[in-house]
Amino acid sequence: MPDISVTFGTPYSTAQLIISAFLLSFALSQLVVGPLSDRFGRKPVLYFGLAIYGLASIGAAFANSIELLILARVLQGAGGCAALVTPRAVVQDTHKGLEAARVMAFVAMLQSVAPAVGPIIGGTIDTFLGWRWIFGFLAITAGLMALCAHIWLDETRPTTGGTPDSWGTIFMRYARLFQSRLYIGYTLAFTFGTTGFFGFLAVGPALLIGERGLAPFGFSLVLMIVATQFVTGAYTSSHLVKRIGLDNTLWAGTVGITIASACLLVFRDDTSIVAVVAPVVGFAFFNGFIFPNALAGATSVDPRIAGSAASFLGFAQLGTGAIIAFVLSNLATDSAAPLGLFLVGLGLLAGLGMVLVHTAER
Numbered sequence: 001m002p003d004i005s006v007t008f009g010t011p012y013s014t015a016q017l018i019i020s021a022f023l024l025s026f027a028l029s030q031l032v033v034g035p036l037s038d039r040f041g042r043k044p045v046l047y048f049g050l051a052i053y054g055l056a057s058i059g060a061a062f063a064n065s066i067e068l069l070i071l072a073r074v075l076q077g078a079g080g081c082a083a084l085v086t087p088r089a090v091v092q093d094t095h096k097g098l099e100a101a102r103v104m105a106f107v108a109m110l111q112s113v114a115p116a117v118g119p120i121i122g123g124t125i126d127t128f129l130g131w132r133w134i135f136g137f138l139a140i141t142a143g144l145m146a147l148c149a150h151i152w153l154d155e156t157r158p159t160t161g162g163t164p165d166s167w168g169t170i171f172m173r174y175a176r177l178f179q180s181r182l183y184i185g186y187t188l189a190f191t192f193g194t195t196g197f198f199g200f201l202a203v204g205p206a207l208l209i210g211e212r213g214l215a216p217f218g219f220s221l222v223l224m225i226v227a228t229q230f231v232t233g234a235y236t237s238s239h240l241v242k243r244i245g246l247d248n249t250l251w252a253g254t255v256g257i258t259i260a261s262a263c264l265l266v267f268r269d270d271t272s273i274v275a276v277v278a279p280v281v282g283f284a285f286f287n288g289f290i291f292p293n294a295l296a297g298a299t300s301v302d303p304r305i306a307g308s309a310a311s312f313l314g315f316a317q318l319g320t321g322a323i324i325a326f327v328l329s330n331l332a333t334d335s336a337a338p339l340g341l342f343l344v345g346l347g348l349l350a351g352l353g354m355v356l357v358h359t360a361e362r
Contacts (some may be wrong), residue, residue, distance in 0.1 A: 003131045006068040015066065025077030025314035026084075027318035034311025038170050039155045042093070042307070044084045046149055049082020053054045054142035061135035061343045077281045083145065086109070092299040092306035100300060105238035105292035119220070137359020158304050163303065170191075173305045182360035183301040183309065188248055188353025191296035191316040192346045193257060194287055197226070198321030199328045199342050200280055206333035210219045212273050222277055245359060246293050249263050253289025254354055258347030260286060264340030276336050283343060290350065299358070351358045 005015040056075035063069040088105055095103050125134050147336040157164070177183045208214040208222065231251075236270060241249045258321075260282030267275040298313055299306040331338040 003126065004066075004069070007131070008069075010066045016069050016336075017066075021070050022073040022077040022239075023318060023322065025074040026064045027082045027315050027322070029081045030085055030311040030314040030318075031079040033082050033171055034089070034307040034309070035305075036173065037082075037086050037089055037307035038157065038305045039164060039167060041155050041164070042090055043149065043153060043155050044181075045307075046082050046086045046153075047146055048084075049079040050142045050146045050149075052076075052079025053083070057135045057139035057142060061132045061139070062112045063146045064141030072135075081314070083316060085307060088295060088299065088310040088314075089307040090153070090156050091100075092296070092303055092310070095354050096300070096303075097240055098246060101241045101249075101293045101296040104296040105234045105241075105288070108288070108292045108295075112227055112230050112234070121238060155157060156345045157307075159248070170305055170308065173302055174308045177305070177309060177312075179300060180301055180360070183298055185353045185356030185358075185360060186294050186298035186301070187313055187316060188356065189254065189350045190298060190313050190353075191320050192353065193254060193325055193350035194317055195321040196261070196283055196346050197287065197345045198325045199339055200226075200283075202329040203327035203333050203339055204275075204276075204280075207336060207339070208273060208275050211334060212271060212324075213298065214273055214305035222280075225277075226280060229281050229284040231290075233285040234292055236285075236286070237289040237293060241293060242288070246297055247354070249289055249298070252358075253286045253293070254347060254350045256286030256289065256352070257283050258344060261340055261347055262335045264343065268335050268337040268340060279340075306310050316350055340349060 001012065001015050002020075004018070006010045008015070022150060031042070033045060033049065053076055054074045056079060060069055060072035060076065062074055088104070089304055091103050091107055094230060121137070125131075125137055159165075192335050203224070205219060209219055214222070237249050237253070252261075260279045263279040263282070264276070267279075295310065299309045301309065324346075328338060328342060
């Protein structure tokens with residue numbers, strides 16, 4: 001970010017728009033990508049998304065103004081979200097019930113690797129080759145992903161009598177999802193049970209670096225530990241779901257994140273680093289219970305439109321996370337109390353979603 005600001009002679013606040021523009025485009029485009037994958041198939045939409053992402057990455061690498069770079073990032077977000085939505089739909093296409101939840105946990109583990117290793121790869125490229133080569137690397141990666149999909153991925157979209165459903169049928173089923181207490185319940189559990197990390201990203205640096213004197217490198221290690229615990233939680237839930245079932249695993253995750261969040265309130269005035277990090281680590285662990293199972297539950301309500309169902313969940317998660325991060329970043333950071341209150345509230349709202357699931361007609 002500082003290098004980009006210097007390159008174009010623009011304020012750092014303007015350079016930061018390349019992050020928010022990407023995230024906003026990524027969130028909104030999911031609402032379109034999901035239905036497109038239900039209508040035209042998983043592979044064509046994935047190919048098209050990767051093509052847009054790859055070309056936009058090349059455009060970003062050669063951008064000669066901050067405006068063109070922001071535009072390229074918007075296109076990157078629009079195309080890149082296809083690589084998030086379609087794999088979730090493919091899992092639901094090819095696996096059912098508890099097996100879908102188990103495989104979704106594996107997908108969640110893979111997807112959580114990116115936030116952990118991405119900054120390391122990007123920082124290394126920036127140090128030795130400059131920031132433009134980061135986008136060159138992403139363009140190459142998009143091409144390799146498309147090649148791998150061509151070789152190993154079969155088309156999995158369900159059809160009716162061998163033909164794809166019409167737009168009218170898809171949108172009618174999409175509308176019915178929002179009349180389903182089961183889908184709404186899983187969506188609430190997923191959205192509120194997995195967005196707490198956005199809040200920690202917003203105020204974590206202030207709480208740990210600003211208030212408690214943790215070195216920036218130490219904060220990077222904290223993020224790595226948190227990401228690792230999410231992976232551990234997802235792995236644990238993939239085995240637990242076979243023993244106690246999908247909904248009971250979700251209940252365990254919901255109770256777990258609420259208790260971990262409450263610890264932030266109990267130790268809100270403790271000035272030690274552990275008083276903040278330990279509850280967040282616990283929160284991340286139980287996030288691994290909620291993410292794959294709520295996602296598998298929501299996309300199983302009507303497997304014929306798994307892409308649409310998954311896309312709305314992704315939009316709701318990112319949109320809610322952005323709001324939480326914005327609100328928390330404008331509150332006082334001399335105490336962990338605001339973060340703790342928000343996370344406890346998210347746990348209770350996720351629990352409300354599970355109550356709806358419990359009372360829904362199957």
